[in-house]
Amino acid sequence: MVSIQNLHKKFGPLKVLNGLELDIKEQGIIAVLGPNGSGKTTLIKSILGMVVPDKGEIIISGNNIKKRWNYRQEIDYLPQIANFPGNLKVQELITMIKDLRGKPAREQELIEYFRLQPFLDKKLNKLSGGTQQKVNLVLCFMFDSQLIILDEPTSGLDPVALLQLRKLIQQEKENGKTILITSHIMNFVEEVADRIVFLLEGKIYFDGTVEEIKTTTGQPDFEHAIAKLLSEDHV
Amino acid sequence: MNVIIMIVPLIGTIFGVMYYYNSREFTQLLLAQPVKRSSIFLGQYFGVAISLSLSLILGLGIPFAAYGLFKSPAIWDFTMLLITGLFLTLIFSALAFNIALSNENKIKGFGYAILLWLFLAVIYDGIFLLFLVYFQDYPLDKFSLAASMFNPIDLSRILILLKLDISALLSYTGAVFKQFFGTPLGTLASIGMLVVWVILPLYRLKKVVGKKDF
Numbered sequence: 001m002v003s004i005q006n007l008h009k010k011f012g013p014l015k016v017l018n019g020l021e022l023d024i025k026e027q028g029i030i031a032v033l034g035p036n037g038s039g040k041t042t043l044i045k046s047i048l049g050m051v052v053p054d055k056g057e058i059i060i061s062g063n064n065i066k067k068r069w070n071y072r073q074e075i076d077y078l079p080q081i082a083n084f085p086g087n088l089k090v091q092e093l094i095t096m097i098k099d100l101r102g103k104p105a106r107e108q109e110l111i112e113y114f115r116l117q118p119f120l121d122k123k124l125n126k127l128s129g130g131t132q133q134k135v136n137l138v139l140c141f142m143f144d145s146q147l148i149i150l151d152e153p154t155s156g157l158d159p160v161a162l163l164q165l166r167k168l169i170q171q172e173k174e175n176g177k178t179i180l181i182t183s184h185i186m187n188f189v190e191e192v193a194d195r196i197v198f199l200l201e202g203k204i205y206f207d208g209t210v211e212e213i214k215t216t217t218g219q220p221d222f223e224h225a226i227a228k229l230l231s232e233d234h235v
Numbered sequence: 236m237n238v239i240i241m242i243v244p245l246i247g248t249i250f251g252v253m254y255y256y257n258s259r260e261f262t263q264l265l266l267a268q269p270v271k272r273s274s275i276f277l278g279q280y281f282g283v284a285i286s287l288s289l290s291l292i293l294g295l296g297i298p299f300a301a302y303g304l305f306k307s308p309a310i311w312d313f314t315m316l317l318i319t320g321l322f323l324t325l326i327f328s329a330l331a332f333n334i335a336l337s338n339e340n341k342i343k344g345f346g347y348a349i350l351l352w353l354f355l356a357v358i359y360d361g362i363f364l365l366f367l368v369y370f371q372d373y374p375l376d377k378f379s380l381a382a383s384m385f386n387p388i389d390l391s392r393i394l395i396l397l398k399l400d401i402s403a404l405l406s407y408t409g410a411v412f413k414q415f416f417g418t419p420l421g422t423l424a425s426i427g428m429l430v431v432w433v434i435l436p437l438y439r440l441k442k443v444v445g446k447k448d449f
Contacts, residue, residue: 011448050266051448067445072269079267083260100268 001025001147001178002047007056009042009202016042017053018202029169029179031189034199035230040182041080043199044151047180048077060147073101078140080151080182082132086125090116090135093124097139105142113164114138129156141168148172148179154188166192190222198229205229236316236399239295240392243320244327245352247287251331252348254283256341266449276332276444280437284328288321295320315398319391322429326387327352329436336443359386376411387432390425 002024009017016039024030032040045051047058049065049072058065065071084093098105111117114134119127127135133156140148150169154162169192172179183189189196190210198206198213206213206229210222219225258279265275299313331348338344363382367375383389397416415421 045449048267050263052446069269069271072267077267079263083263085258085261085264097264097268100265100270 001061002180003059004043004047005057005059007043007046007058008054009039009046009051010054016202017046017056020056020199020203022197022204024178024180026195027173027176027178028194029173029181029192030195030197031193032180032182032197032199033189033226034205038199039202040199041151044077044149044180044182047149048072048075073103074145074147076140076143076145076148078136078148078150078153080155082129082136084124084132084135086123088124089121090124090127091120093135094139094142098142101143103143106144107138107142110138110142113168114161130158130161133157134161137165137168141172146177148177150179150181152182152184154183154185162188186223186226198226200230236395237392239316239320240323240388240395241356243291243323244356244388247284247324247327248331248348248352250287251280251283251328252335252344254279255332255335256344263449272444273441276336276440277437280329280332280440283332284325287324287328291320291324292317312395312398316395318426319394319429322426322433323387323391326429326432326436329433329440333436333440333443336440336447355386355388360389363389380412380415384425384428387429390428394422394425 002022004020004022007017007020008015016037020039020043022043032043034040042051046053047060047065049069060071061074063071088096094107098107111120114137116131116134116138119131119135124132124135133153137153140150153165153169157165166188169179169181173192173194181189181193193210195209196206196213197204206216208216213225213229214220214222217225217228219228262275262279266272295317330351334348334351335344338347363379366382367379370378383393393412393416397413416425
């Protein structure tokens with residue numbers, strides 16, 4: 001589905017991605033982990049074509065994405081920080097994005113799911129961070145795309161919404177979607193992820209299941225296993 | 236007239252820069268959607284430039300029309316003023332978008348944009364004048380023709396001056412200018428130059444947008 005070969009990206013003197021190779025064929029949830037500044041967001045933005053890589057190829061569903069834009073029709077993306085134009089109302093924003101995609105959407109169902117009805121007529125800059133994130137989630141999940149990319153989906157959500165989000169992600173997984181997630185909340189990752197991709201210094205440092213991480217590091221606890229992975233120079 | 240020639244570019248510059256920085260969030264939102272990059276930015280550019288042009292046409296047109304413009308013989312001069320005003324709006328908002336795109340820092344971008352306006356509106360003329368004074372022993376008519384071609388504000392000013400038939404005030408140089416700009420070829424060349432001034436920044440805009448990271 002997604003195949004990334006020898007991806008390089010520099011921001012000035014800073015090498016963010018350094019020959020990254022990644023193949024995603026299967027359906028299910030793939031978590032991209034790594035310390036701050038390890039290139040998670042850059043990787044995701046490269047897949048979306050928002051960052052232009054210096055070298056390397058990204059192939060999505062058999063097409064090289066360089067200088068193309070149509071493939072984004074098949075990707076749902078949740079940005080890390082909900083940066084919305086503040087002078088739009090929630091309803092206007094949803095309608096606009098629907099117009100842009102020209103696809104059937106299930107926004108009504110999601111608005112009810114996240115209890116956003118009272119906010120539909122409010123302007124986006126008047127909403128709290130958590131509510132903005134919920135709008136963000138609605139915008140992301142309302143189209144039925146095969147590939148879903150979530151960059152820090154948990155940020156700013158209250159426990160109830162977090163549970164709802166977890167349920168939603170599981171549901172999408174059962175529908176046979178491929179979901180790419182980055183997160184810093186380890187027990188969230190441990191619970192949902194089928195495969196862990198651990199980035200360090202712009203390369204893939206570890207690639208496997210949660211169980212595999214635990215056995216290679218010899219740690220029974222996922223959080224400690226990740227910490228051990230970071231502190232040691234093995235694999 | 237001079238007011239228009241100075242103020243229209245200033246407004247185009249400031250609105251162009253301001254709009255670009257203000258809609259950054261919006262741009263980021265759109266970039267993740269299945270929309271072509273160049274259509275996002277060209278769309279934003281034309282959105283700004285066309286609305287500024289409309290406000291210029293309406294803002295100048297309505298009072299003049301109320302004043303009885305359509306019956307007066309000055310209508311062609313006035314049309315010329317509007318056309319150059321339109322070009323100036325297009326040129327300077329395109330330049331402003333270029334500057335804003337190349338500068339992440341808002342204050343820097345603003346500074347450069349205003350500096351550009353100041354340069355083309357005032358400083359360029361100053362340097363031009365200095366040249367003319369220093370090299371007054373040489374024949375300068377060719378040079379001054381060329382030099383005024385390279386500044387859209389000067390070019391517009393001359394186009395309007397010649398239309399107004401006050402070029403007699405400019406003595407010998409005026410005659411040379413009239414000889415060049417007054418002919419259909421000259422008018423065509425200068426309008427062509429203005430078009431080039433619109434196309435070049437837009438071309439750069441398109442190129443930079445294709446490579447930029449967001």
